[in-house]
Amino acid sequence: MKKVTYFPxxxxxxxxxxxxxxxxxxxxxLDVEMEEIPDWNCCGATSAHTMNESLAYALPLRxxxxxxxxxxxxxxxxxxxxxxxxxxxKVHMDENPELAKKINTTIVEEGNYxxxxxxxxxxxxxxxxxxxxxxxxxxxxxxxxxxxxxYYGCLLTRPxxxxxxxxxxxxxxxxxxxxxxxxxxxxxxxxxxxxxxxFSISDTDIVLQLSGKILEMAKESGAQAxxxxxxxxxxxxxxxxxxxxxxxxxxYNLPVFYLTQLMAMAFGxxxxxxxxxxxxxxxxxxxxxxxxxxxxPKKPAKAKKAVKAESEVE
Amino acid sequence: xxxxxxxxxxxxxxxxxxxxxxxVLECYQCGKCVSTCPVSNFMDFPxxxxxxxxxxxxxxxxxxxxxxxxxxxxSACSGRCPREINIPAVMEAVRHLAIExxxxxxxxxxxxxRKFHEIFLDMIKRYGRNYELRMxxxxxxxxxxxxxxMHLAPKALLKGKIPLGVKSVKSAKxxxxxxxxxxxxxxxxx
Numbered sequence: 001m002k003k004v005t006y007f008p009x010x011x012x013x014x015x016x017x018x019x020x021x022x023x024x025x026x027x028x029x030l031d032v033e034m035e036e037i038p039d040w041n042c043c044g045a046t047s048a049h050t051m052n053e054s055l056a057y058a059l060p061l062r063x064x065x066x067x068x069x070x071x072x073x074x075x076x077x078x079x080x081x082x083x084x085x086x087x088x089x090k091v092h093m094d095e096n097p098e099l100a101k102k103i104n105t106t107i108v109e110e111g112n113y114x115x116x117x118x119x120x121x122x123x124x125x126x127x128x129x130x131x132x133x134x135x136x137x138x139x140x141x142x143x144x145x146x147x148x149x150x151y152y153g154c155l156l157t158r159p160x161x162x163x164x165x166x167x168x169x170x171x172x173x174x175x176x177x178x179x180x181x182x183x184x185x186x187x188x189x190x191x192x193x194x195x196x197x198x199f200s201i202s203d204t205d206i207v208l209q210l211s212g213k214i215l216e217m218a219k220e221s222g223a224q225a226x227x228x229x230x231x232x233x234x235x236x237x238x239x240x241x242x243x244x245x246x247x248x249x250x251x252y253n254l255p256v257f258y259l260t261q262l263m264a265m266a267f268g269x270x271x272x273x274x275x276x277x278x279x280x281x282x283x284x285x286x287x288x289x290x291x292x293x294x295x296x297p298k299k300p301a302k303a304k305k306a307v308k309a310e311s312e313v314e
Numbered sequence: 315x316x317x318x319x320x321x322x323x324x325x326x327x328x329x330x331x332x333x334x335x336x337x338v339l340e341c342y343q344c345g346k347c348v349s350t351c352p353v354s355n356f357m358d359f360p361x362x363x364x365x366x367x368x369x370x371x372x373x374x375x376x377x378x379x380x381x382x383x384x385x386x387x388x389s390a391c392s393g394r395c396p397r398e399i400n401i402p403a404v405m406e407a408v409r410h411l412a413i414e415x416x417x418x419x420x421x422x423x424x425x426x427x428r429k430f431h432e433i434f435l436d437m438i439k440r441y442g443r444n445y446e447l448r449m450x451x452x453x454x455x456x457x458x459x460x461x462x463x464m465h466l467a468p469k470a471l472l473k474g475k476i477p478l479g480v481k482s483v484k485s486a487k488x489x490x491x492x493x494x495x496x497x498x499x500x501x502x503x504x
Contacts, residue, residue, distance in 0.1 A: 010444040013481055017474075039484050041442040046387070047434035053410055054499040058492050059438070106495035109488060154388035159400075168393045194352045194388035201453055202430035203423050204463075206384075210352050239466060239475065278473050 004125065005072045005117065006034040007063060007086065009079035009231075010042050016079070016231030018275035022260035023078050023122055029138050029267045030130050034076075037066050043085040046198045057099075058106040060089040065110045067117045074118045076125040078260075080230035081197070083121040084155040084162070090119050091162050121156055123229045123259065124165045127173040132180050140268040142182025145292035148262075149188040149223035150174040151214060153195060153233045168192065174259060178227060181266040184294050186221040190214045195236040204243070211236045212244040215252045225286040226256045234258060238280050255283040326373040326411075333407035340397040341365040347391035347401055356423075357381040361391055361401050364408070377417035382409040383424045414504055426457055439493050442483025447476050 004027075012020035027034050040063050049056035063086060067075050077083040093100035094115045104113055120128070126135065158168045166173045169192065175185035193214055196207030215237060218226050228234045238256040245251055261274045276283045331337055347354075347361040354360040358379040359367065367376045376382075385405040392401045419425075433452045437445050454462050470476045483489060 010446070014444070014446045014477055015475055017477070041483050041489055042438045042444050044438065045434065045444070047431035048438075049387070049406065050383075050409065050431050051413065051428075051435060052496060052500060053406075053503070054496040055435070055493065058496045062488070062492065102499065106492045106499065107488065109491075154386070154390065158393055159389040159402075160393065168389075192390070194386050194390065196352075197386055197388075198430065198434075199386070199427070201450060201463075202427045206353060206356060235475075239470065278475050280469055280473070280475065 002032045002129070003072050004032055004034055004129075005067050005070050005075040006036045007040055007067070007075055007077045007082060008036065009077065009082035011079055011231035015235050016258070018278055019078050019231055019234070019258045019260060021273075021275060022258060022264045025264045025269055025273070026126075026260045026267065029264075030126075030134060032130065035070055035072060037063055037070070037075075040066060043082040045081050045085065049085070054103065054106070056085070057089050057092070057103045060086045061093065061100075061103050061113060062107045062110055064090060064093075064117065064119075065104075065107060065113050068114055069111075073116065074120060074125070074129065076120050076122050078122040078229070078231075080121060080153055080155040081232060083119065087119045087162055090115065121163075121165070121229070123152075123156055123173055123177075124163075126177060126263075128165075132176055135177060135263070136180045139181055139266045141266060143178075143262055143266050143290050144182035144184075145289045145294060146183040146262075146286065147186055147222055147224050147289070147294065148178050148183050148227050148257075149186050149218040149221050149225070150178060150191060150227050151188070151218070151233060151237070152191050153228065153230045154192060154197075156229060157192060174227060174229060177259065178262065181262055183262070186223045188218060188221045188223065190217040195233045197232050197236070200232070200236050200240065204240075207236050207240055208244050208247050211240055212248055215241065215244060215254055216250070218254055219252050223254070224289055225283070226254055227259050227262060228256055229259045241281050253281065253285065255279060255281045255286045257283070257286075326371050326376070327368055329411060330368050330404060330407045333410060334400060334403040336400040336404055338365055338368045338399065338404060340399055341369070342397060344396060346394050346396065350390045350394050352388065352390065353384045353386060356384050361385075361405070364405070365399075365401075368404070368408070374417070376408055377412040377415070378419050380419050380421050380424045381405070382412070383419065383427050385409075414500075429453065429456055439489065440482075441480050442486060442489045443480060445480035445482075447478060448480070450476075 008020050044056050044059035100113050152171050157163055157166045157171045160168045178185050196210040199206040234256050345362045359381050364381050382405045387402045389402055430453055433449055437449050454460050
């Protein structure tokens with residue numbers, strides 16, 4: 001059994017309870033024991049680094065120091081924004097010990113930062129540490145028939161120098177996981193476009209435009225639903241979808257799932273345990289496609305021959 | 315096109331470079347950041363122009379623009395910048411310098427964004443964690459827009475999307491102390 005430190009983040013107790021719940025279900029199935037950081041605090045999110053540089057480092061640093069008190073050498077975080085703040089802090093502290101010393105003066109009682117614990121997003125942990133084969137092995141009721149657009153948002157894979165994970169332009173890790181669950185991942189160009197994040201409250205029009213474009217592209221890809229691994233992406237695409245439809249006079253009806261909700265379903269947990277009742281856009285329409293056979297477009301036979309001919313020449 | 319700058323000590327360019335860890339002079343104005351930026355159409359000056367304004371020492375114009383407040387730090391621009399400039403860090407440096415030197419853009423949008431962040435940080439100071447419902451309520455009160463998003467309230471509250479309470483941290487004292495110490499560090503940085 002693997003052990004990993006868990007940082008749930010504020011939204012796990014708020015808007016994204018269902019994410020937290022299904023992460024726990026999925027990890028248990030995959031034989032991973034999660035140990036929550038005792039008395040963790042908010043990472044500061046966008047607000048801290050917008051307004052106050054020292055605070056933007058100090059808030060995540062306290063969590064990193066608390067995590068070092070547990071024996072595990074990796075920490076996993078479901079929220080993309082928390083992940084980004086903790087990882088940025090870790091990378092900058094490791095690169096610049098002098099800065100680490102300075103910021104450490106804000107949390108003297110908690111102890112000194114050593115840089116021992118690796119920070120990974122939940123997606124990265126599933127993909128790198130658990131692996132596709134182990135995930136596949138646990139699938140007992142595949143979600144085949146579903147056509148999904150995997151939306152990563154900006155913070156899971158960018159900036160590359162910080163995340164060191166997957167592609168910043170066209171990542172495939174989540175696509176590969178949903179395919180392992182039996183679903184079809186659609187070609188989707190807006191995988192890493194920004195949803196507008198915290199402007200949801202402070203300048204809603206920006207979110208309506210940005211998230212609107214993402215919904216538009218997801219619909220165009222032929223997907224029946226969107227999959228995310230970030231609470232803010234979920235609430236912007238789900239809770240604001242009605243406003244977007246009204247503003248641009250369109251109809252999307254695209255439910256927005258957390259990756260772990262779909263994983264838990266494929267692992268055989270009953271639908272009732274996923275807290276789908278919290279979703280604003282109803283999920284039943286998309287789930288009804290489970291079990292359908294997706295017809296693959298036939299590849300043109302001529303093109304194949306041409307490729308063969310070329311290789312023969314070599 | 316003017317690309318010369320007043321390179322020397324105590325210039326705006328130097329201050330931004332030092333704070334961001336990037337060299338703005340590297341920018342050759344290709345505009346890739348503008349076409350990549352998801353919010354450039356909301357900005358007074360898109361990132362490319364901000365870069366040029368920093369080079370030209372147009373300090374006040376840069377600080378008073380709404381651009382840096384709209385930057386989402388999504389890092390799409392820096393990922394594609396052929397000069398590998400950390401543009402979000404430059405935007406952040408300009409914003410932090412503006413906060414330190416008390417530049418307050420007049421736009422209502424910037425005021426709202428600033429208020430939102432202040433309320434958010436206030437929530438963490440009080441509870442150690444974000445109290446989502448209270449944060450939204452305070453934002454509506456402080457921006458005098460009581461009914462903003464009220465149409466979402468029945469759905470969001472009844473479905474339990476937004477819980478009514480918050481589980482605050484036990485070591486509230488540690489958080490308060492951290493805020494005080496961080497404020498001291500900010501004063502030293504000035």
